[in-house]
Amino acid sequence: MKTLTIAATFCVVAASAAVADTPARVLTQILPTAKQYPNEAAAIATLNENGFKVQYNSYEGLGLSTADGLRLVSDNAFNITSVQIGTAARDDAFFEGLDLIGVSPDMESLRTAVDAYRDVFDARLRERFGATVLALWPFGPQIFYCNAEIGTIEDLAGLKIRSFTPSMSALLESFGATPVTLNFGEVYPALQRGVTDCGVTSPTSGNSGAWPEVTTHQLPLSVSGSVQGIFANLGWWESLTEEERTTISDAYAKLEDQQWVLASEINDDAVACNTGQESCAEGTPFDMTLVEISDDDRTAVSDAATTVVLPDWISRCEATYPGCTKIWNDTVGAARGFTASAP
Incomplete structure (x- = not known):
C-alpha cells in the first residue's frame, strides 16, 4: 500500500498497490476549501493507484510564492507545478497572451482562445523553461x-x-x-x-x-478567466516510461475537462x-x-x-520574444476576432 503525502493542511489519501513506485513531487495552488479541490485530489489519487508515490504540497502550506511557480518547475524543485498564468507572465509576457484581460470575457470564448494558443504556449514553455503543459483550465469569470x-x-x-x-x-x-x-x-x-x-x-x-x-x-x-497551467519538468517527464506519461496525461486531461465544466456551471x-x-x-x-x-x-x-491591454502586452512581449505579435494574431487573435499591431 502506498501513501499520498500531503502538506499539513491536506488530507491523507490511501492508494492501492502497484508494480513499482515512481516518485512525483507535486505543488498546487488549490486549497481544500476550493470547489476545484476534489477534482485535483482525484487526479492525484489516480496517479498513486497507478504506481506513483506522490508528494502533494501547496504553496501556502510550504510558505512559497505563486510568483515562483515557473522557476520551481524549471529547476525541478517540483516535478509537477500548478501556475497561475497571469503570474507566470512576469517571467515571460508571451504566456499571458492566453488570457489577456477583456479579450475572452466568458468561458466559451476563453476555451476557444486556450485551444488556439495551446501548441505555441507549450513550445515556448519547453524552450524557455524546460517544462511542458499537462493541463490548462480556468477558475472562472474574474x-x-x-x-x-x-x-x-x-x-x-x-x-x-x-x-x-x-x-x-x-x-x-x-x-x-x-x-x-x-x-x-x-x-x-x-x-x-x-x-x-x-x-x-x-x-x-x-x-x-x-x-x-x-x-x-x-x-x-x-x-x-484566471487560467491555471499544470506543468511538468521536461527532463523529469522525458525520464518516464511511455506508459507512465500516458497515465499522467490521461489523469490531467480528465482534470482539465472537469475544471472547465465546473467553471462554466457553478x-x-x-x-x-x-x-x-x-x-x-x-x-x-x-x-x-x-x-x-x-x-x-x-x-x-x-x-x-483593444486600445490599452493589447498595446501594453505587445510592448512587453516583443521585448523578450520578437515576432510574438504575429503568433498571437494567428492563434488567439484569429479565434477571437482581434488584431494586434506591433509598435
Missing part, C-alpha cells in the same frame, strides 16, 4: 468585489483594486483605478484593513474565501450566494449588493482590451 458603493465600471476610478496580472493592472489604470498586486490569500486582510477597496477573483473563489465578509458590492462583470450560484438571493444552493449565503452590468460596461472593457 469579477469585482468592492468595499465601496459602485454602480458602473466608471466608479472604479480612484479606488485601490487587487490585481494579479500585468494586463489586469493596465485595464484598471485605464479606468483611473490603482492596481495593487496581491496573492489570493493576502486579499481578505487587505480588504478588511482598507489596503485595497476592491478585489478581483471568481465568484466561487471569493465565496469560499469569505470575501463578502469584507466587501459590500458585487459587480459580476467578467474581465478574464459561478451563477456563487453570485446568487454572494448577493443573498433565494436561489443560492451550493455556496455560503451573504448579503452583498448586486450591481447590474450595463452594455456600456461591457463595451468599455472590450474597447480597453
Whole structure:
C-alpha cells in the first residue's frame, strides 16, 4: 500500500498497490476549501493507484510564492507545478497572451482562445523553461468585489483594486483605478484593513474565501478567466516510461475537462450566494449588493482590451520574444476576432 503525502493542511489519501513506485513531487495552488479541490485530489489519487508515490504540497502550506511557480518547475524543485498564468507572465509576457484581460470575457470564448494558443504556449514553455503543459483550465469569470458603493465600471476610478496580472493592472489604470498586486490569500486582510477597496477573483473563489465578509458590492462583470497551467519538468517527464506519461496525461486531461465544466456551471450560484438571493444552493449565503452590468460596461472593457491591454502586452512581449505579435494574431487573435499591431 502506498501513501499520498500531503502538506499539513491536506488530507491523507490511501492508494492501492502497484508494480513499482515512481516518485512525483507535486505543488498546487488549490486549497481544500476550493470547489476545484476534489477534482485535483482525484487526479492525484489516480496517479498513486497507478504506481506513483506522490508528494502533494501547496504553496501556502510550504510558505512559497505563486510568483515562483515557473522557476520551481524549471529547476525541478517540483516535478509537477500548478501556475497561475497571469503570474507566470512576469517571467515571460508571451504566456499571458492566453488570457489577456477583456479579450475572452466568458468561458466559451476563453476555451476557444486556450485551444488556439495551446501548441505555441507549450513550445515556448519547453524552450524557455524546460517544462511542458499537462493541463490548462480556468477558475472562472474574474469579477469585482468592492468595499465601496459602485454602480458602473466608471466608479472604479480612484479606488485601490487587487490585481494579479500585468494586463489586469493596465485595464484598471485605464479606468483611473490603482492596481495593487496581491496573492489570493493576502486579499481578505487587505480588504478588511482598507489596503485595497476592491478585489478581483471568481465568484466561487471569493465565496469560499469569505470575501463578502469584507466587501459590500458585487459587480459580476467578467474581465478574464484566471487560467491555471499544470506543468511538468521536461527532463523529469522525458525520464518516464511511455506508459507512465500516458497515465499522467490521461489523469490531467480528465482534470482539465472537469475544471472547465465546473467553471462554466457553478459561478451563477456563487453570485446568487454572494448577493443573498433565494436561489443560492451550493455556496455560503451573504448579503452583498448586486450591481447590474450595463452594455456600456461591457463595451468599455472590450474597447480597453483593444486600445490599452493589447498595446501594453505587445510592448512587453516583443521585448523578450520578437515576432510574438504575429503568433498571437494567428492563434488567439484569429479565434477571437482581434488584431494586434506591433509598435
